[in-house]
Amino acid sequence: xxxxxxxxxxxxxxxxxxxxxxxxxxxxxxxxxxxxxxxxxxxxxxxxxxxxxxxxxxxxxxxxxxxxxxxxxxxxxxxxxxxxxxxxxxxxxxxxxxxxxxxxxxxxxxxxxxxxxxxxxxxxxxxxxxxxxxxxxxxxxxxxxxxxxxxxxxxxxxxxxxxxxxxxxxxxxxxxxxxxxxxxxxxxxxxxxxxxxxxxxxxxxxxxxxxxxxxxxxxxxxxxxxxxxxxxxxxxxxxxxxxxxxxxxxxxxxxxxxxxxxxxxxxxxxxxxxxxxxxxxxxxxxxxxxxxxxxxxxxxxxxxxxxxxxxxxxxxxxxxxxx
Ligand SMILES: CC(C)(COP(=O)(O)OP(=O)(O)OC[C@H]1O[C@@H](n2cnc3c(N)ncnc32)[C@H](O)[C@@H]1OP(=O)(O)O)[C@@H](O)C(=O)NCCC(=O)NCCS
Numbered sequence: 570x571x572x573x574x575x576x577x578x579x580x581x582x583x584x585x586x587x588x589x590x591x592x593x594x595x596x597x598x599x600x601x602x603x604x605x606x607x608x609x610x611x612x613x614x615x616x617x618x619x620x621x622x623x624x625x626x627x628x629x630x631x632x633x634x635x636x637x638x639x640x641x642x643x644x645x646x647x648x649x650x651x652x653x654x655x656x657x658x659x660x661x662x663x664x665x666x667x668x669x670x671x672x673x674x675x676x677x678x679x680x681x682x683x684x685x686x687x688x689x690x691x692x693x694x695x696x697x698x699x700x701x702x703x704x705x706x707x708x709x710x711x712x713x714x715x716x717x718x719x720x721x722x723x724x725x726x727x728x729x730x731x732x733x734x735x736x737x738x739x740x741x742x743x744x745x746x747x748x749x750x751x752x753x754x755x756x757x758x759x760x761x762x763x764x765x766x767x768x769x770x771x772x773x774x775x776x777x778x779x780x781x782x783x784x785x786x787x788x789x790x791x792x793x794x795x796x797x798x799x800x801x802x803x804x805x806x807x808x809x810x811x812x813x814x815x816x817x818x819x820x821x822x823x824x825x826x827x828x829x830x831x832x833x834x835x836x837x838x839x840x841x842x843x844x845x846x847x848x849x850x851x852x853x854x855x856x857x858x859x860x861x862x863x864x865x866x867x868x869x870x871x872x873x874x875x876x877x878x879x880x881x882x883x884x885x886x887x888x889x890x891x892x
Contacts, residue, residue: 608823732856
């Protein structure tokens with residue numbers, strides 16, 4: 570059985586850090602409110618002129634290097650982003666050029682905060698069907714460009730960053746002992762379209778727009794959908810929750826992560842959380858959390874890692890992988 574195995578990983582966070590206190594100097598909020606409602610302490614923000622493709626390229630180059638390979642070994646780039654450099658072409662095409670890659674194909678996917686999970690699922694399909702041998706999956710965002718910095722209900726929640734993994738096709742036994750992606754489940758329910766959106770875009774307005782959100786509605790769906798898709802992955806794999814070594818959820822809000830922990834009845838020590846330092850980096854949040862826990866030695870080769878996300882659309886889903 571063909572499996573898509575994660576063989577490299579990389580990340581990039583812009584240098585500038587904006588603390589909650591920095592924000593409370595500009596708008597009517599406080600460090601205490603933000604921490605208590607979200608767990609967020611700070612966020613990274615891209616420098617002027619720094620593009621989503623710059624963040625993505627830095628993370629991707631690191632992922633290729635960590636696998637001991639070069640761009641010539643990569644067949645495809647799948648870039649999850651909601652903050653493309655331009656309306657078109659795909660930012661993935663620009664990343665391909667910036668990496669110096671002159672072969673294969675590259676495209677973007679727009680599944681917002683579920684983008685990395687959708688991207689892994691696309692890469693899994695490309696690899697299993699033989700369309701590509703090695704696929705880079707990148708989540709990269711410059712959320713700071715689409716925030717209304719006067720709206721305290723949204724601007725405190727998001728940050729910029731990028732994370733990437735390189736996947737390679739390998740032959741496995743078809744059991745859960747295999748390395749690689751074991752299950753992928755993705756979902757969309759467009760009835761949630763207006764609960765979280767950017768109120769601009771080429772066909773509806775001349776503007777790029779800003780993030781608008783019904784926070785309570787999104788919170789409710791986030792807990793429900795992320796917990797459900799995690800349980801679906803566990804059931805589909807035939808494993809028990811206790812056998813999962815690490816949960817790497819989308820990093821939107823510590824209270825959402827805590828609520829998922831309760832639903833899954835798993836101890837919080839098994840959850841990777843970076844929301845305090847990164848805030849919500851949308852498509853980049855899972856690969857940033859994953860690479861942090863691999864980098865500090867928590868997640869080790871052979872570990873079972875369950876990733877799940879929920880985002881605007883609504884979109885949601887999960888991927889269970891053995892590193
Ligand atoms: C945004 C969120 C933190 C707000 O928390 P909440 O408990 O629902 O708070 P409410 O929206 O009910 O607001 C409560 C009060 O705090 C105020 N408030 C909102 N943002 C604030 C801020 N940054 N600082 C201080 N006060 C704030 C509101 O104006 C409201 O005041 P009021 O009672 O006088 O009207 C929460 O709804 C949430 O996390 N939702 C999910 C968001 C998310 O993760 N989105 C991305 C998913 S991919």
